[in-house]
Amino acid sequence: MLGLMAKITDDNVGEVHVNGAIHKSVTESDREKLDKGIEISREILVQAGVDPKSLYTSRIRGGHPGGTAGMDRVVNFDQETEISSLFVSDASVFPVSLGAPPVLTIIALSKRFSKKVASEYLKG
Ligand SMILES: Cc1cc2nc3c(=O)[nH]c(=O)nc-3n(C[C@H](O)[C@H](O)[C@H](O)COP(=O)(O)OP(=O)(O)OC[C@H]3O[C@@H](n4cnc5c(N)ncnc54)[C@H](O)[C@@H]3O)c2cc1C
Known part of the structure; x- marks a missing residue:
């Protein structure tokens, strides 16, 4: 399996609660940037010869x-x-x-x- 990770500068929103719980939503602007990243990643993989039917997009993860x-x-x-x-x-x-x-x-x-x-x- 070959993976590409699209990273974005996400919007400055989110909360850390006193009980340690974290809330972080994906804004509309974040979603647009992620979609663009997915599109570019797909293009790179297809041009490298990957079968488009084999492509899979994972769920969003907070990396940093x-x-x-x-x-x-x-x-x-x-x-x-x-x-x-x-x-x-x-x-x-x-x-x-x-x-x-x-x-x-x-x-x-x-x-x-x-x-x-x-x-x-x-x-x-
Ligand atoms: C799988 C993975 C791969 C990554 N690869 C890269 C990479 O290639 N390049 C890159 O630049 N970054 C990478 N990162 C991101 C980078 O590791 C983190 O952004 C960075 O370590 C954050 O540093 P920090 O000091 O803010 O927090 P942390 O490194 O998370 O340090 C927090 C420390 O606080 C301690 N702690 C937490 N709660 C308490 C408490 N209540 N009391 C006392 N101590 C506590 C924790 O044990 C921990 O030691 C990666 C992260 C992951 C998970």
Whole structure:
């Protein structure tokens, strides 16, 4: 089996509830982008010689969760919450969905954040 994954920059909607439950809907604009991705993926596979009758589209999956404590919304640009010295440093602080693999951005943010913590909180 050969698979292609179409990733989109989805709309900034969704909720995390205090009991840990997550609600994330697919908006009309998300659906349009996904449909476009499916169309392009099908075209690539058919041009590569795949029998169109053998194509299958899987259900939608959330691949890179993040943005639940977005910068300039829940944390500031120093990744600090409204509670002094309480910081967030992971994919939660992305201000918007990247629509691309996030690990390099998470590493870059973490390096920036750890330098700040080391210089401001772990002196001497
Ligand atoms: C199958 C798969 C393949 C992927 N491939 C890629 C790829 O090729 N390239 C790419 O860039 N990204 C990829 N990703 C996405 C990437 O791995 C994630 O986006 C990234 O790890 C998110 O980092 P994070 O630090 O925000 O969260 P996480 O890595 O999920 O870290 C959260 C941490 O918090 C801990 N935790 C959770 N709840 C609690 C709690 N209550 N108390 C204490 N600790 C808690 C968890 O145990 C975990 O260690 C992939 C993801 C998956 C699932």
